[in-house]
Amino acid sequence: MSPTPAAAAPTREFRTDLPHQADSAAIARCFLEVYGHNYVHTEVFSPRRYWNKVESGELIPVVTRDEKGEVIGHVALEREPEESIAERGEAVVLPAYRGHHLLEQMTERLSEEAHKLGLIGVYAQPVTMHTFSQRNDERAGMPVCAVLLGAASKTSRPKDLAAPTAEQRQSLLITFRFLKKPAKSKVYPPEPYRKIVLQIYESLGVDVSACEPAAPTAKESKTRIKVDHRGYGKIHFEQVGPNADIELKQALQDVQSLGARSVQLSALVDDPGLPLLADRARDLGFFFCGLGPAFSGGTDTLLLQFLSDPLDTRKLQLFTNQTKDLVSFIELDRGAVGQPA
Numbered sequence: 001m002s003p004t005p006a007a008a009a010p011t012r013e014f015r016t017d018l019p020h021q022a023d024s025a026a027i028a029r030c031f032l033e034v035y036g037h038n039y040v041h042t043e044v045f046s047p048r049r050y051w052n053k054v055e056s057g058e059l060i061p062v063v064t065r066d067e068k069g070e071v072i073g074h075v076a077l078e079r080e081p082e083e084s085i086a087e088r089g090e091a092v093v094l095p096a097y098r099g100h101h102l103l104e105q106m107t108e109r110l111s112e113e114a115h116k117l118g119l120i121g122v123y124a125q126p127v128t129m130h131t132f133s134q135r136n137d138e139r140a141g142m143p144v145c146a147v148l149l150g151a152a153s154k155t156s157r158p159k160d161l162a163a164p165t166a167e168q169r170q171s172l173l174i175t176f177r178f179l180k181k182p183a184k185s186k187v188y189p190p191e192p193y194r195k196i197v198l199q200i201y202e203s204l205g206v207d208v209s210a211c212e213p214a215a216p217t218a219k220e221s222k223t224r225i226k227v228d229h230r231g232y233g234k235i236h237f238e239q240v241g242p243n244a245d246i247e248l249k250q251a252l253q254d255v256q257s258l259g260a261r262s263v264q265l266s267a268l269v270d271d272p273g274l275p276l277l278a279d280r281a282r283d284l285g286f287f288f289c290g291l292g293p294a295f296s297g298g299t300d301t302l303l304l305q306f307l308s309d310p311l312d313t314r315k316l317q318l319f320t321n322q323t324k325d326l327v328s329f330i331e332l333d334r335g336a337v338g339q340p341a
Helices: 021-035 047-056 102-116 132-139 191-203 244-257 274-284 321-336
Strands: 015-017 059-065 071-078 085-093 121-124 144-152 170-178 185-187 208-210 222-227 232-239 262-268 287-296 299-307
Touching (some): 015 102, 021 059, 059 085, 071 102, 085 287, 102 132, 132 170, 144 232, 144 262, 144 321, 170 287, 191 274, 232 244
Antiparallel strands (some): 121 170, 287 299
């Protein structure tokens, strides 16, 4: 008598689609279960505010449903007005449903929506307290192009996660994928970063021509600043002039006076004044961060960073060797400009 074959485990069926307004409360419950009230995008906890962002086009979400049609996962594209790229964020999958590649499936559906909108690229900011999101980005063909040290507060984490970085500000990565291959362009990478910048462009599948350092063409610098509620400041040079050092010193003082503990400095990679700005920034203690592909009206930006608090990068959870190599380079540069670990 032949042995009775073992019963096959039931296959769970999930469906990924666009949400309806009636799903807003269920989406809020998903984030509440995973993050408590610590999640940075507080609009997800307000069905009215959340759906207003959907209707305005600022948020393009997809959800995953279980066999009963209940929402168990969520991911969205967040798009600034007139921008040609969007951030893939607000990602959550209920713990009971992890391990089924639901985040990957939702990411692919978002790529379809991004193509419909005519976007040239999608980026994400995965956390470094675990590698779950980083793994998804690697499978989605989104290489790491920047490391944002101390970009979020200590409490910016899931409520049930005892992260090894819990006693310091949380760090994020930037991952990116071009949906349309950009035309070859000229860039002015500062000499200390020439090699690493070209390596990042290669990982993104982008061909660039690196120019030799040149004098700034703008008569004066133009900047804008911003500080978010997490104590993360941004200084962006719309153009770099001969007075870059004075502008940068003042901008750094301004963002710090507004509560910034970690500061990102950005400038256009095709600005001939970029090497001058980088030299002045290094004198103040800024060090390498990475690239922001198409981050300024479709133009790439070089990113540097400044920390006010100690941060141990050995505690970051990193998935790919490329990311680990990038963090190692950042640590060397951090030491070179005199910033303590």
